[in-house]
Amino acid sequence: MKKDRITKPARVIPAANMVSYEDTRAVFTWEAARDQMSGLPNGGLNIAFEAIDRHVAAGHGDQVAMRWIAKSGARTDFTYREMHVATNRFANVLRSRGIERGDKVYSLLGRVPELYIAALGTLKAGAVFCPLFSAFGPEPIHARMEIGGANAVITSSRLYRRKLQGLRERLPALREVFLTDGQEDGTLSLAPLMNAAADEFKTVPTQAEDPALLHFTSGTTGKPKGVVHVHGAVVAHHVTGQLALDLKPGDVYWCTADPGWVTGTSYGIVAPLTNRTTMIVDEAEFDVARWYDTLQREAVNVWYTAPTGIRMLMKAGAGVVQGYDLSAVRFMASVGEPLNPEAVTWSHQTFGMPFHDNWWPTETGGIMIANFASMDVKPGSMGKPLPGIEAGIVEITENGVRDLTDPDAVGELALRPGWPSMMRGYLHEQARYDKCFRDGWYLSGDLAMRDADGYFWFVGRSNDLIKSAGHLIGPFEVESALMEHAAVAEAGVIGIPDETAGELVKAYVALKPGHAPTDDLRLDLMGHARKRLGPAVAPKDIAFRENLPKTRSGKIMRRLLKARELGLPEGDISTLESDEK
Ligand code: ATP
Ligand code: MG
Numbered sequence: 150m151k152k153d154r155i156t157k158p159a160r161v162i163p164a165a166n167m168v169s170y171e172d173t174r175a176v177f178t179w180e181a182a183r184d185q186m187s188g189l190p191n192g193g194l195n196i197a198f199e200a201i202d203r204h205v206a207a208g209h210g211d212q213v214a215m216r217w218i219a220k221s222g223a224r225t226d227f228t229y230r231e232m233h234v235a236t237n238r239f240a241n242v243l244r245s246r247g248i249e250r251g252d253k254v255y256s257l258l259g260r261v262p263e264l265y266i267a268a269l270g271t272l273k274a275g276a277v278f279c280p281l282f283s284a285f286g287p288e289p290i291h292a293r294m295e296i297g298g299a300n301a302v303i304t305s306s307r308l309y310r311r312k313l314q315g316l317r318e319r320l321p322a323l324r325e326v327f328l329t330d331g332q333e334d335g336t337l338s339l340a341p342l343m344n345a346a347a348d349e350f351k352t353v354p355t356q357a358e359d360p361a362l363l364h365f366t367s368g369t370t371g372k373p374k375g376v377v378h379v380h381g382a383v384v385a386h387h388v389t390g391q392l393a394l395d396l397k398p399g400d401v402y403w404c405t406a407d408p409g410w411v412t413g414t415s416y417g418i419v420a421p422l423t424n425r426t427t428m429i430v431d432e433a434e435f436d437v438a439r440w441y442d443t444l445q446r447e448a449v450n451v452w453y454t455a456p457t458g459i460r461m462l463m464k465a466g467a468g469v470v471q472g473y474d475l476s477a478v479r480f481m482a483s484v485g486e487p488l489n490p491e492a493v494t495w496s497h498q499t500f501g502m503p504f505h506d507n508w509w510p511t512e513t514g515g516i517m518i519a520n521f522a523s524m525d526v527k528p529g530s531m532g533k534p535l536p537g538i539e540a541g542i543v544e545i546t547e548n549g550v551r552d553l554t555d556p557d558a559v560g561e562l563a564l565r566p567g568w569p570s571m572m573r574g575y576l577h578e579q580a581r582y583d584k585c586f587r588d589g590w591y592l593s594g595d596l597a598m599r600d601a602d603g604y605f606w607f608v609g610r611s612n613d614l615i616k617s618a619g620h621l622i623g624p625f626e627v628e629s630a631l632m633e634h635a636a637v638a639e640a641g642v643i644g645i646p647d648e649t650a651g652e653l654v655k656a657y658v659a660l661k662p663g664h665a666p667t668d669d670l671r672l673d674l675m676g677h678a679r680k681r682l683g684p685a686v687a688p689k690d691i692a693f694r695e696n697l698p699k700t701r702s703g704k705i706m707r708r709l710l711k712a713r714e715l716g717l718p719e720g721d722i723s724t725l726e727s728d729e730k
Contacts, residue, residue, distance in 0.1 A: 155494075155527075165395050177537045179385075179568060182387075182388045185388070186423075193355055195352050195355045195383075196269075197269040197270070202233055209425060210230030214232045215227040216427060216428070217430045218432060220432045227262065232265075235266045237350035238350075239346075242327070242346050243301065248276055248301050251275065251276065252277070253301075253322075254300065255281060255303070256279070256280045257304040258280075258305060260407060261305075261432060265430065268280065268414070268418055273350055275353030275355050277362065278361065279362070279364070280364075280408040282409030282410070286723075289724070291319060291320065293365055294323065296576050297363050297375055299322060300324050300325070301324060302327070303326075306333055309326060309333055313326065314333070325337060327339045358379050358381060359380050364376045364410075368721055368722075368724035373724060375578075376411075376572045376574075377574045378514045382515065386419040386423060386570060393482070394416065394451055396421065396424040397424070399425065399426070400424075400479075401448055401449050402429065402449070403429040403444070403447070404417040404421065405435075405455070406453070406485075410701065412702070416453055426451070440458070440462070441473045444475050444478060445475060453481075453484070456486045456488045456489070457486065457704075459483060460492065460632075481500065481503070481504045482504065482505045482507055482519075483505070483507070484509065485702055487506075487529075487607045487628075487629075490529035490629055491629065505526060506520055508562075508595075510594075512593075513568070515568070517538050517564060518531045518534050520533075527600075529606065533603055534564075534605070539565040541553075541565075542561070542563070542597060543560050543561050545561060550588040557599075557600055557601075558598060559597070559608050560598070561594070561597075563590040563591060563592050564591045564593065565591070566589075566590075595610055596609050608623035610707075612708075613643070613708075616644065618651065618685060622686050624643065624707060626682065627656060627688060630687075631658060631674060631677075631688075635661070635664075636673075637660065637674070641656070641697045642688065643710050646715070653690070654688045655688055656678075656688040657692050657694050658674065674691055698725055700724040701726045
């Protein structure tokens with residue numbers, strides 16, 4: 150693992166919100182963080198009020214809250230005041246149809262304005278919001294709506310006809326279907342209801358512990374879990390936006406994630422608005438030219454994306470960036486998967502600043518470990534725990550959980566619960582939830598290590614770890630070494646059973662344009678990996694693929710590579726996006 154540091158951006162940027170990590174960490178308390186929220190006028194805490202209404206009350210109603218870029222490229226702005234009114238109207242619509250506090254409101258929409266308005270309006274109404282990826286097929290939609298007990302859903306007529314209509318009989322709790330366009334039998338057309346609704350709505354006096362959001366995990370390791378988050382989570386969304394993403398009021402901010410994935414809600418709706426930024430929402434999917442064009446045209450200051458997108462930009466080459474003026478960009482961050490050191494150094498060379506990797510799962514509701522703006526970046530490291538977060542590397546023994554304090558010891562990445570955005574449960578899976586906690590730790594299921602400087606390094610998911618001839622090998626290390634090769638766009642590494650070695654390392658590789666999947670290249674890659682990793686860790690076999698199987702949130706599904714390699718059942722593939730077949 151490379152441990153060189155990036156100490157300075159190549160160009161001058163304004164001071165970060167957090168000037169000194171150590172000083173902030175020394176004084177930080179969640180109680181003090183809570184004071185940054187205004188709270189509801191008559192007591193209580195509500196995410197939507199903190200995101201929208203308080204800014205309007207403070208005189209910022211004319212600031213653009215959301216700039217929506219339609220697939221066509223057309224732009225529509227929504228000020229904080231307009232969002233205030235639209236979300237009030239949506240809350241009134243829900244109330245008029247008998248949707249009450251604690252009811253579950255789902256969305257099945259692309260990234261259109263109605264999705265964002267529905268999310269915040271639902272929260273104002275005291276109901277629980279659950280966003281689904283619009284690309285899900287009917288069965289994954291049914292499973293998630295059934296598990297969560299959906300009472301209402303907002304969707305488009307096209308999606309309704311193609312995916313939802315046939316499920317209604319099997320969803321007895323589903324009372325209302327709102328369509329953003331047109332009307333079908335048994336549904337309501339949203340537009341006239343919104344037009345008729347009053348502009349004012351008194352936000353339901355939710356308390357910090359009231360459920361607010363329901364998210365399904367990515368399904369990378371198995372069947373997705375339904376994770377419940379509460380209104381109090383807003384404190385963590387806000388503060389992590391400030392400290393880990395360096396959001397400042399007035400910034401133009403772009404999170405590329407879809408709200409169907411927790412990142413697209415915590416950091417694609419809540420944190421940008423509580424921090425009073427202007428958030429960019431792009432309806433379209435990834436496209437190299439469109440992304441650079443958006444960064445330039447919108448003069449984006451802070452950009453939050455994921456390794457899969459970054460690797461696609463790398464695949465297109467640094468040359469493409471030359472034609473764009475990206476000087477407004479001040480901070481770039483990545484989440485969701487390990488960010489290969491190669492990607493960090495590439496971004497530093499290409500953009501004059503590195504991508505700042507941060508780590509967190511759906512369960513924690515917000516960023517837990519991060520490379521902060523004011524801190525040196527060590528390419529390949531996830532950074533340090535957020536102020537207010539205690540992270541450890543632990544070993545789970547029969548006698549309990551042992552804290553491994555030696556530098557570079559590999560163990561399970563664990564956190565001391567106590568931050569406000571921690572999940573409050575896995576829906577209908579109490580035993581699974583209970584298993585996450587032991588001896589005062591939340592066990593993440595990820596393996597990592599901490600170096601002598603306190604930086605955390607991702608090793609792999611515990612069930613992806615490869616045991617080969619007495620060595621424990623994390624796939625990330627092997628994938629990162631392969632990524633250093635000029636021909637490699639993406640790599641996924643698994644262990645396959647072997648009688649003598651236990652397991653053998655096998656790599657699946659997707660190539661950059663201009664490289665052919667030849668035997669010579671395979672040998673060259675194996676040689677490169679052996680040189681970088683040594684013969685014990687380097688892959689014994691490399692297979693070329695056009696694409697690697699990924700979740701909709703962009704994570705490589707190693708369990709699927711393995712199941713296919715071994716001819717085993719594929720398991721739950723409801724979140725599978727691109728496919729190698
Ligand atoms: P499931 O729990 O259903 O298998 P999932 O764990 O992929 O899916 P998410 O909650 O979306 O679902 O993802 C969290 C996981 O993503 C983390 O546990 C970790 O394995 C991985 N991850 C997130 N950020 C990073 C990062 N910066 N570096 C390495 N891994 C990361
Ligand atoms: Mg997980």
